[in-house]
Amino acid sequence: MIRVAIVDDQPLFTDGLGRIVGAQEGMEVVGVAHDGESGVKICVELRPDVILMDINMPIMDGVTATGKIRDLLPDAKILILTVHADDVHVFQGIKAGATGYLLKDCTPEDLSRAIKTVHAGDTIMAPEIARKMLLAFEEADPEQPEAPSLTRRELDIVTAFARGRGNKQIARDLSISEKTVRNHVSNIYKKLHVYDRTQAVLYAIREGLIETDDLEEK
Numbered sequence: 001m002i003r004v005a006i007v008d009d010q011p012l013f014t015d016g017l018g019r020i021v022g023a024q025e026g027m028e029v030v031g032v033a034h035d036g037e038s039g040v041k042i043c044v045e046l047r048p049d050v051i052l053m054d055i056n057m058p059i060m061d062g063v064t065a066t067g068k069i070r071d072l073l074p075d076a077k078i079l080i081l082t083v084h085a086d087d088v089h090v091f092q093g094i095k096a097g098a099t100g101y102l103l104k105d106c107t108p109e110d111l112s113r114a115i116k117t118v119h120a121g122d123t124i125m126a127p128e129i130a131r132k133m134l135l136a137f138e139e140a141d142p143e144q145p146e147a148p149s150l151t152r153r154e155l156d157i158v159t160a161f162a163r164g165r166g167n168k169q170i171a172r173d174l175s176i177s178e179k180t181v182r183n184h185v186s187n188i189y190k191k192l193h194v195y196d197r198t199q200a201v202l203y204a205i206r207e208g209l210i211e212t213d214d215l216e217e218k
Contacts, residue, residue, distance in 0.1 A: 005048035007039030009057040036060025070097035100124035124164035
């Protein structure tokens, strides 16, 4: 059972979100808070498996709450839900330790998949947000050194990262073993000089190794 906490200042939204999560097989809502400070408290007390975090809240915003929770619970899986892909706090949330980013208008299926993805230790990011980050990277550093080459299989795996796939699903989709997937992941990290899946996806998009259209579900 995946234990989920919801931190959002809109009671109607948290109620609807709670109903969606509760309707998913193998998930339950164990706590709800309506501001960042209370969110930190319930997460430390309840230690949920996945935390759904709003950004703009009273008393303490979601980015600050994310940082505090990660300081107190280093293994916390925090999935930030935001209204707009161009929210100015997106980068700050990632730096604070968010495990993933979704838009609030995502489907129940997208939300369920995202919760399962971050619970499994993977990262996930809405395609719209990934595109926004790509543009910001280009504006900040338009001249990049030549990108290292990835094999076709490695590109397939990075694209799967962007779609929120875990190792087990990637192995099934590509008809290879999970051990082979792990070996490819290790090689990808070494080639791109990154340390996690979010960094690998953002690097690959920035360098044109994969197209942002590839982030859409197929």
